[in-house]
Amino acid sequence: MGVLETILIILETLCSVALIVVVLLQSGKEAGLSGVLTGSSDSYLNKNKGGMDHILATSTKWIAIVWVLLTLALSLI
Numbered sequence: 001m002g003v004l005e006t007i008l009i010i011l012e013t014l015c016s017v018a019l020i021v022v023v024l025l026q027s028g029k030e031a032g033l034s035g036v037l038t039g040s041s042d043s044y045l046n047k048n049k050g051g052m053d054h055i056l057a058t059s060t061k062w063i064a065i066v067w068v069l070l071t072l073a074l075s076l077i
Contacts, residue, residue: 005077012070019063026056 002077005074008070008074008077012067012074015063015067015070019060019067022056022059022063026060027053
């Protein structure tokens with residue numbers, strides 16, 4: 001195992017833990033059929049664009065992108 005592969009494995013592990021933490025910190029949403037039937041207007045687009053939920057949602061996207069890129073890099077090595 002090379003030094004680059006070891007570094008990528010450590011980065012992917014840290015990224016995986018960060019992704020789990022960020023997802024668990026997000027607030028629960030009215031999901032599924034019950035949210036559709038009650039006509040909940042509390043969708044992502046209707047929410048306030050600021051605040052912790054927006055930061056966590058953006059962080060989730062970026063951490064997931066980095067995780068996918070690290071996984072692809074590890075598969076090519």
